[in-house]
Amino acid sequence: MGPLLQVRGLRKAFDGHEVLRGIDADAEAGTVTVLIGPSGSGKTTVLRSLNVLEVPDAGSIRIGDVGLDFAPGHRVGKRAAARLRAQSGMVFQNHNLFPHLTVLGNVMEGPVVVQRRPREEARADALALLERVGLSDKAEQFPFQLSGGQQQRVGIARALAIRPELMLFDEPTSALDPELVGEVLAVMRDLATEGWTMVVVTHEMRFARQVADQVLFLDGGVIVERGAPSAVLEQPRQERTRRFLRLLGEAG
Amino acid sequence: MDAGTWELVRAALGPLLAGLVYGTIPLTAISFTAGLALALAVALMRLSGIAPLAAIARFYVSVIRGTPLLLQLFIIYYGLPSLGVTIDPFPSACIALTLNVGGYASEVVRAAILAVPKGQTEAALTVGMGYATTMRRIVLPQASRVAVPPLSNTLIALVKDTSLASTIQVTELLRKAQELAAPTFEFFALYGVAALYYWIVCLVLSFSQARVETRLNRYVAR
Ligand SMILES: Nc1ncnc2c1ncn2[C@@H]1O[C@H](COP(=O)(O)OP(=O)(O)O)[C@@H](O)[C@H]1O
Ligand SMILES: [Mg+2]
Numbered sequence: 001m002g003p004l005l006q007v008r009g010l011r012k013a014f015d016g017h018e019v020l021r022g023i024d025a026d027a028e029a030g031t032v033t034v035l036i037g038p039s040g041s042g043k044t045t046v047l048r049s050l051n052v053l054e055v056p057d058a059g060s061i062r063i064g065d066v067g068l069d070f071a072p073g074h075r076v077g078k079r080a081a082a083r084l085r086a087q088s089g090m091v092f093q094n095h096n097l098f099p100h101l102t103v104l105g106n107v108m109e110g111p112v113v114v115q116r117r118p119r120e121e122a123r124a125d126a127l128a129l130l131e132r133v134g135l136s137d138k139a140e141q142f143p144f145q146l147s148g149g150q151q152q153r154v155g156i157a158r159a160l161a162i163r164p165e166l167m168l169f170d171e172p173t174s175a176l177d178p179e180l181v182g183e184v185l186a187v188m189r190d191l192a193t194e195g196w197t198m199v200v201v202t203h204e205m206r207f208a209r210q211v212a213d214q215v216l217f218l219d220g221g222v223i224v225e226r227g228a229p230s231a232v233l234e235q236p237r238q239e240r241t242r243r244f245l246r247l248l249g250e251a252g
Numbered sequence: 253m254d255a256g257t258w259e260l261v262r263a264a265l266g267p268l269l270a271g272l273v274y275g276t277i278p279l280t281a282i283s284f285t286a287g288l289a290l291a292l293a294v295a296l297m298r299l300s301g302i303a304p305l306a307a308i309a310r311f312y313v314s315v316i317r318g319t320p321l322l323l324q325l326f327i328i329y330y331g332l333p334s335l336g337v338t339i340d341p342f343p344s345a346c347i348a349l350t351l352n353v354g355g356y357a358s359e360v361v362r363a364a365i366l367a368v369p370k371g372q373t374e375a376a377l378t379v380g381m382g383y384a385t386t387m388r389r390i391v392l393p394q395a396s397r398v399a400v401p402p403l404s405n406t407l408i409a410l411v412k413d414t415s416l417a418s419t420i421q422v423t424e425l426l427r428k429a430q431e432l433a434a435p436t437f438e439f440f441a442l443y444g445v446a447a448l449y450y451w452i453v454c455l456v457l458s459f460s461q462a463r464v465e466t467r468l469n470r471y472v473a474r
Contacts, residue, residue, distance in 0.1 A: 092375065
């Protein structure tokens with residue numbers, strides 16, 4: 001049945017400014033794809049397109065058995081968008097937790113309100129997810145009572161709770177104090193080990209080296225270089241990749 | 253004030269309370285509830301991004317805010333009959349007050365909805381919610397925290413504005429006081445009692461407002 005995620009010819013412009021200029025990418029089930037690139041290169045736009053928070057102008061996205069084609073002037077139906085969106089769970093840079101719901105409420109919201117699963121079952125699942133991200137004792141707290149790292153881990157549990165095929169992470173640690181980064185990356189590592197398919201935008205090169213199956217380097221809305229982390233990060237072939245990694249202080 | 257006046261005041265306490273309980277309070281409760289529902293609808297129309305709906309909403313708010321409430325009341329009670337529509341005093345007052353609350357509160361509701369960060373709607377989308385569910389479960393609960401203080405002011409203003417209904421023969425508190433005062437000329441004493449009643453109601457509302465605000469603020473860092 002081919003790769004779990006298949007992206008072809010993805011294009012997106014904002015006010016005439018082309019942000020994505022033909023993105024092709026595949027991700028096999030159970031693999032981790034790390035997306036790197038300079039600020040403004042379109043990384044967030046790629047993730048948001050996969051989750052249909054942004055509607056691409058052209059191209060196609062398929063996740064599992066749900067696919068969607070985009071074309072200029074062709075409106076994407078709400079239902080079709082929702083069906084593709086349900087295939088992936090999104091973890092935002094600044095978590096976007098629901099501040100008026102408890103931690104448990106945040107995780108249960110999708111399953112109970114949208115998927116209409118029985119409350120008790122959803123509650124048990126949510127508690128198991130919170131245990132998995134190490135936050136069982138925080139279930140009844142409100143998000144504002146948590147540290148940034150804990151909030152981000154709740155964000156991960158909330159995304160997992162809708163039982164997606166694919167997990168998307170948009171710089172999940174870049175808004176965190178340095179001492180909180182590790183706990184979030186540790187959870188993501190566990191997910192990778194458990195076999196989750198993940199697409200991660202991050203500047204954590206150590207994480208990329210250790211966890212990624214493939215690294216995509218995005219610049220100016222195109223994927224300039226791709227391959228195993230050992231290749232892209234240690235022996236980049238493109239000058240643009242080299243320059244970017246040098247700026248990160250990570251040249252191979 | 254002499255003994256006769258006190259006697260009169262004591263005798264008026266009951267009837268005035270009846271005016272409050274059977275006139276002022278129902279007028280307030282009905283108009284505020286219906287007004288809020290209308291305000292939400294108007295706010296959502298303005299935020300819909302559908303040009304004709306937004307234009308209708310803007311026009312309505314502009315008319316309500318740009319004309320006196322007393323005149324709105326007169327148009328409904330005295331004006332509509334010339335178009336062949338006759339409405340009793342109490343429902344007329346309810347309609348005028350509802351339209352008025354709807355106009356003012358819609359601006360409050362709109363601002364409160366806009367104050368909810370865009371990331372919240374997006375997070376709602378990612379867990380699978382559609383527009384209505386997002387509004388009901390995510391946006392409005394958060395917007396209410398912003399909206400409650402100004403809406404409480406609207407409610408307190410409304411309590412007092414219901415007194416305008418006395419001009420179209422609705423027997424609410426002020427009208428009751430007028431009726432009792434007219435034959436006795438004890439205007440100061442009876443209007444004084446009426447004022448006291450209004451004031452007490454508003455005090456109670458301010459007190460409840462504080463409690464509601466505390467409750468809504470429980471999930472915010474202090
Ligand atoms: N909603 C939007 N409207 C207009 N421009 C946008 C919008 N979203 C992103 N952009 C622009 O698209 C470009 C790529 O943005 P983004 O995908 O966020 O890059 P990255 O995540 O790699 O930093 C930037 O120039 C940004 O300003
Ligand atoms: Mg970004």
